[in-house]
Amino acid sequence: MATLRDVAAAVGVSHTTVSNAYHRPEKLSGALRERILRTARELGYPGPNPLAAGLATRRAGAVGVLFTEALSYAFTDPAAVLFLQGVAGTSELADVGLTLIPAPPESPSAGEWASDAVRRAVVDGFLAYSLSDDHPGVVAARARGLPLVVVDEPEPRPGDGVPFVYVDxxxxxxxxxxxxxxxxxxxxxxxxxxxxxxxxxxxxxxxxxxxxxxxxxxxxxxxxxxxxxxxxxxxxxxxxxxxxxxxxxxxxxxxxxxxxxxxxxxxxxxxxxxxxxxxxxxxxxxxxxxxxxxxxxxxxxxxxxxxxxxxxxxxPLVRKGEVAARMLLDLIAGAAPGAGGAPERVRLPAELVVRSTTAPPAR
Amino acid sequence: MATLRDVAAAVGVSHTTVSNAYHRPEKLSGALRERILRTARELGYPGPNPLAAGLATRRAGAVGVLFTEALSYAFTDPAAVLFLQGVAGTSELADVGLTLIPAPPESPSAGEWASDAVRRAVVDGFLAYSLSDDHPGVVAARARGLPLVVVDEPEPRPGDGVPFVYVDxxxxxxxxxxxxxxxxxxxxxxxxxxxxxxxxxxxxxxxxxxxxxxxxxxxxxxxxxxxxxxxxxxxxxxxxxxxxxxxxxxxxxxxxxxxxxxxxxxxxxxxxxxxxxxxxxxxxxxxxxxxxxxxxxxxxxxxxxxxxxxxxxxxPLVRKGEVAARMLLDLIAGAAPGAGGAPERVRLPAELVVRSTTAPPAR
DNA sequence: CTGCTCGTGTTTACCGGTCAACACGAGGAG
DNA sequence: CTCCTCGTGTTGACCGGTAAACACGAGCAG
Missing domain, CATH: 3.40.50.2300 (Response regulator)
Structure with missing residues (x-):
């Protein structure tokens, strides 16, 4: 597969100029840019490799959502899907991808190396959705050192510094x-x-x-x-x-x-x-x-x-997803939790909706 | 943030040895491995950076699923969710992540640079789910040069070489x-x-x-x-x-x-x-x-x-997801479409289920 | 005693980009 | 006429890993 340098060589410019043709059109003349893009197309160059770009910029361009159990199970749960809908709505606004990460609660089999998916996920931050108190996924996520927002559970200890979104x-x-x-x-x-x-x-x-x-x-x-x-x-x-x-x-x-x-x-x-x-x-x-x-x-x-x-x-299931996603995005953007920007915990209200399955008991 | 080389320096070994401590335990003595892992923990080293690892191995460890419109809308559609359930089930078996990618059908605004999400997704292959015939997302996915499986639509031209999973x-x-x-x-x-x-x-x-x-x-x-x-x-x-x-x-x-x-x-x-x-x-x-x-x-x-x-x-919505995911995973693993390994198109049957909303017309 | 294999590590070359710093000619200000 | 700025590019250093090839001492067969 052709690389950025191949294109540069073919056009006869430096690799940086090709890079700029993609990200900073203003840094080169329109004519040259056209020429570069055309050559790239002819060479079958698929555009800057996201992995390499991510490595250099230190941004993955995606957020990860952690689910207990298998993902196939998560999709079975309407509440989880509604939550995801909220998350998706706000993260696509910010133009970041959404990757789903299964975090089975099994304890580590090979010593400390469980929850591999969490460790290998190419993301800028995690949303932990409704995991149990002792869930290794949360631990693994924290260990990654990336921004993390916990949703519903496990409730972080106060002062722990972990942003938390939950329903009353x-x-x-x-x-x-x-x-x-x-x-x-x-x-x-x-x-x-x-x-x-x-x-x-x-x-x-x-x-x-x-x-x-x-x-x-x-x-x-x-x-x-x-x-x-x-x-x-x-x-x-x-x-x-x-x-x-x-x-x-x-x-x-x-x-x-x-x-x-x-x-x-x-x-x-x-x-x-x-x-x-x-x-x-x-x-x-x-x-x-x-x-x-x-x-x-x-x-x-x-x-x-x-x-x-x-x-x-x-x-408010959808809203919960929206709030959590917004919080995580702010964190990724650099807001320190608790300090000024993102609040450390957000409580969402629950509300009784009386319909037709309740009445006074028969006497 | 500490890097692999920092750990190596602290322990007094080469960086390769540290890398091996994570991926190839058999290449070094148990004692040294323990020492490395412990030091890594002390230094707060979060483990090998997935982006860097991906760049070197040329594997992203995730598959992308393309949806028309917004993701928040996709989650609203039970058929899409069921499909995703199937996809998730088989891709987690293969231990690869799942990235959701919105592919709005709007035509490119800035020349040829629409569907940015597709171009920037860190994935090893795409699943295009039910996109329209002229959808730019499919084009962008093909341009990435990665394995691609189309589900439901758009129907690839025969001989086009694009694997296709659909329902009759x-x-x-x-x-x-x-x-x-x-x-x-x-x-x-x-x-x-x-x-x-x-x-x-x-x-x-x-x-x-x-x-x-x-x-x-x-x-x-x-x-x-x-x-x-x-x-x-x-x-x-x-x-x-x-x-x-x-x-x-x-x-x-x-x-x-x-x-x-x-x-x-x-x-x-x-x-x-x-x-x-x-x-x-x-x-x-x-x-x-x-x-x-x-x-x-x-x-x-x-x-x-x-x-x-x-x-x-x-x-068979869930099954459709399973079949498509399996096909994509095979493709990523190296099977050429049509040739030996993966078949080029798979047709799934549809079946009438007669319940209680049909009867002869009133006369 | 020689020569092999084996277990452990190390060296060195990528992977494919981005970005800060610098080079250089042209046009405008003083 | 000189100096500065601006528009365009280039150079070279990272980003943080992985992997092939090689080094080296020990154990062991012949």
């Missing part, structure tokens, strides 16, 4: 539970997921509830407790994954008992689990919201279209 | 129309989109139908005609975008007339338009499938969950 999950959950409590519900159950990365399912005991690995889950759970009558400990059951199917299975168990024993309301930690709960209720002939109230979390597009439309907590 | 849209559309024709429908209308990149809406005349810029649309339209009674020219109305809302608006127009004049069936060129048609029918009190049959295209997840469940044509 606790307050959102509190609103959801308060809504239910206000309607008069006393027997409330929680449908949860991801208390840890082990994918376990079934009722969660105190120990497990005390050691939740994901900050988002921790906060939502705490928010529920905030608004429920003091001292009440709603049963929490883990679904083993965030899907309607798994939510349905778990809800089936919750709803198995006789009417006077089963919960009158379910707080689902995500919309998809709520969807599953709705399916389970339908299957069992339990009327929603007559005999059972359900509240979701996220307010994904299908929530409004569900039958009945789902009462849920809205979090 | 024409056959899928034919099946849809044949199903309707078989049920006895004679007044069929088509809900379309993207006849060109101008976003126009309204009835499409012959001239416009003759100059469709997107191959996929062209094929689906042709497939419909294949199966409809010879000589019948169903009215085609453009929606101006692929959304349920726009589909609803267009369908409202189609369904405005008295029962004996309005179509008894609608062929929607995408599921989302079909969804809009369903909404319009519901609004107008037109029973589906009693008074109106609707067939979609794509078989996105919501299609099965719609009420009533949508009859549609399934295309």
């Amino acid at each position: 999950d606790r307050d959102g959950a509190r609103q959801a539970a308060a809504h239910l409590a206000g309607l008069g519900h006393r027997r409330v159950a929680v449908l949860a997921d991801r208390l840890a990365a082990d994918g376990r399912s079934g009722p969660a005991d105190g120990a497990r509830l005390g050691a939740v690995t994901y900050a988002v889950v921790r906060h939502r759970l705490a928010g529920y407790l905030d608004a429920l009558p003091a001292g009440s400990r709603p049963p929490v059951v883990e679904c083993g994954g965030n899907s309607a199917e798994l939510g349905r299975a778990a809800a089936l168990g919750l709803l198995a008992g006789p009417p006077e024993e089963r919960p009158t309301a379910i707080l689902a930690i995500t919309d998809r689990l709520a969807e599953g709960a709705l399916a389970a209720a339908r299957e069992l002939g339990v009327a929603v919201p007559g005999e059972l109230s359900v509240v979701g979390f996220d307010d994904l597009p299908p929530a409004a279209a569900a039958v009945p439309p789902l009462t849920t907590v809205r979090q | 849209d024409r056959d899928g559309a034919r099946q849809a129309a044949a199903h309707l024709a078989g049920l006895g429908h004679r007044r069929v209308a088509v809900l379309a989109d993207r006849l060109a990149a101008d976003g126009r809406s309204g009835p499409a005349d012959g001239a416009r139908l003759g100059a469709v810029t997107y191959a996929v649309v062209r094929h689906r339209l042709a497939g419909y005609l294949d199966a409809l009674p010879a000589g019948s020219r169903p009215p085609v109305v453009e929606c101006g975008g692929n959304s349920a809302e726009l589909g609803r608006a267009a369908a409202l127009g189609l369904l405005a007339g008295p029962p004996e004049e309005r179509p008894t069936a609608i062929l929607a060129i995408t599921d989302r338009l079909a969804e809009g048609a369903l909404a319009a029918a519901r609004e107008l009190g037109v029973a589906v499938p009693g008074e109106l049959s609707v067939v979609g295209f794509d078989d996105l997840p919501p299609a099965a969950a719609a009420v009533p469940p949508l009859t549609t044509v399934r295309q």
